[in-house]
Amino acid sequence: GDSVTQMEGPVTLSEEAFLTINCTYTATGYPSLFWYVQYPGEGLQLLLKATKADDKGSNKGFEATYRKETTSFHLEKGSVQVSDSAVYFCPNTGFQKLVFGTGTRLLVSP
């Protein structure tokens, strides 16, 4: 069946560093792919999404491109800020529910 594999954290970076969080998928078709973010003490919120191959989702300086040739949807940001410290989820899509897993914790230090 369809599945998504997300890199484990924590990822620790200094402010203004480049960020990549890997997410790869296996699917028979081309499911919509998502990145959600959870800031401390809050619920999850959609960060970006892509609904078909070669689509690029972007928001708040974050980008992810739906690459069918590498079956990947890696999250990137050119220059992270302390305020980007959060847990990032690349959920596994499935009928009626997304499976969120544990996410990748990002810690950005000044």
Added chain:
Amino acid sequence: NAGVTQTPKFQVLKTGQSMTLQCAQDMNHEYMSWYRQDPGMGLRLIHYSVGAGITDQGEVPNGYNVSRSTTEDFPLRLLSAAPSQTSVYFCASSYSTYSGNTIYFGEGSWLTVV
């Protein structure tokens, strides 16, 4: 926009007590669900509903009841609280069951059972 509203935000219960976590959404979403989030376990689905009058079990339903009498509301009931139910609970909703839809989360309810 209110979105998904959960109450209470914090609650302490004694073992054996019962309580209800309230969830309401004002987006006319068909699909609503409850998750719990525990350290190292990620988000786990407790119950979900695909419309008023329809509910089903998720991954970890034991000890919890739900009902969906209206489109807007999806309360989660703890029948007899146990320390293992200490967790953060999130209610979520989306327009339909299509997995490509965005899911909207409430801000969470922190529950401690002593």
